[in-house]
Amino acid sequence: MRYFLLIFGVLVVLVVLIAGRRGDLTRNRPLQIFPDMKRQLKLRPQTANSFFVSGLSSQLPPPGTIARSEPLNVGGQAVYPFEDLPVNTGRNPGTTNFVELNPLPVTAQLLERGQQxxxxxxxxxxxxxxxxxxxxxxxxxxxxxxxxxxxxxxxxPDGDLFNTISHGKNLMGAYAPQIALEDRWAVVAYLRALQLSRLGAVDDLSPEVRATLK
Ligand code: HEC
Structure with missing residues (x-):
């Protein structure tokens, strides 16, 4: 009985010691049994250090990486991805109105790419x-x-189709992460060709072909 009381008392003290102060605020570093890489050595921006040869914590991007400011080549034109341009947004700059027409020149090459x-x-x-x-x-x-x-x-309008392809609509998902900017406009151009294939009128045919119709 004595031992039981002793062990019980020690347990009570231990539990109160360990659990009793949970939730208290402290300025000390918390005890972390599994730190999960939450705390790591780092360099603050623009501070002097001896880690890099230049002595600066801020470094130029490594060779081969693409900076945010690097323009994309869209149809031979340099386009920055964050610019408010119809080719980026499908909308007239400064408005929410969709552009009526494909901003890229529609060539046989673009259509072929769009079809693919x-x-x-x-x-x-x-x-x-x-x-x-x-x-x-x-x-x-x-x-x-x-x-x-x-x-x-x-x-x-073409810009609306581009917007649907880029960002999706209701049940349809966004394809901007998978289809490059220029290719999305190529798909818009091909989609128009696909629609036109159903909209032909008899008058579109040459007189010779029309004569052969029954
Ligand atoms: C996973 C299936 C799926 C794929 C892949 C898909 N779509 Fe759709 N799309 C849908 C569904 C579903 C709708 C109808 C959305 C709705 O409820 O209005 C739709 C609607 C549309 C619309 C009409 C939008 C509107 O304004 O009503 C267009 C245009 C369109 N899709 C084009 C495309 C093009 C171009 C591609 C290829 C880049 C594509 N979709 C790929 C499922 C898909």
Whole structure:
């Protein structure tokens, strides 16, 4: 009985010592049994030190890294990714209005690139013809996918399509992380060609071809 009381007393004192002051504020360094790299040696910016040869804590970026200020080459034009330009945002600078037309010159090369990117990134849901009957609908992974030949979508400005591709819309995810800036405009151009393929009128045909129609 004596031993029990002794051990019990020691336990009570230990528990109060260890747990009793939990939550107290202290200016001392906390005890960390598993520090998880929360505390590491570091150099504060712009302070003198002997770690780097130059004696400065701030260093130039290592060779081969791309600084934020480095321009992208978009259609042969130097574009900074943070500039408020139609090619970056799909909107008229300083406004939230979408640009009506693709800011890149639409060439055969751009269309071909767009067709290829569309085939990779868009056909799984929208289908090769853009009707929204891709493989994801066949296997039941996506119930409703937009039909890109809808009158409403045909009438959207190019900048809106670019915005949807870049940032997604409702169930559709954002593709800016996967499709490069210039390529997203290429997809917009190809999408227009795809839509036009359904909008041809008899008058677009040459008289000779029209004569052969039944
Ligand atoms: C994972 C499936 C999926 C993929 C891949 C996908 N989309 Fe979509 N997309 C959707 C769905 C679903 C909608 C309908 C969104 C809604 O609810 O309005 C949609 C809507 C759209 C719209 C209509 C937006 C509007 O304003 O209503 C456009 C344009 C579009 N997609 C273009 C594309 C292009 C171009 C690509 C390829 C870069 C692409 N989508 C890839 C699923 C997808």
């Amino acid at each position: 990117r569309y085939g990779i990134y868009c056909t799984p849901c929208h289908g090769a013809t853009g009707e929204g009957k891709g493989i994801t609908q066949k296997i039941g992974a996506m119930a409703v996918v937009a039909n890109l030949h809808d009158k409403r979508i045909v009438e959207l």
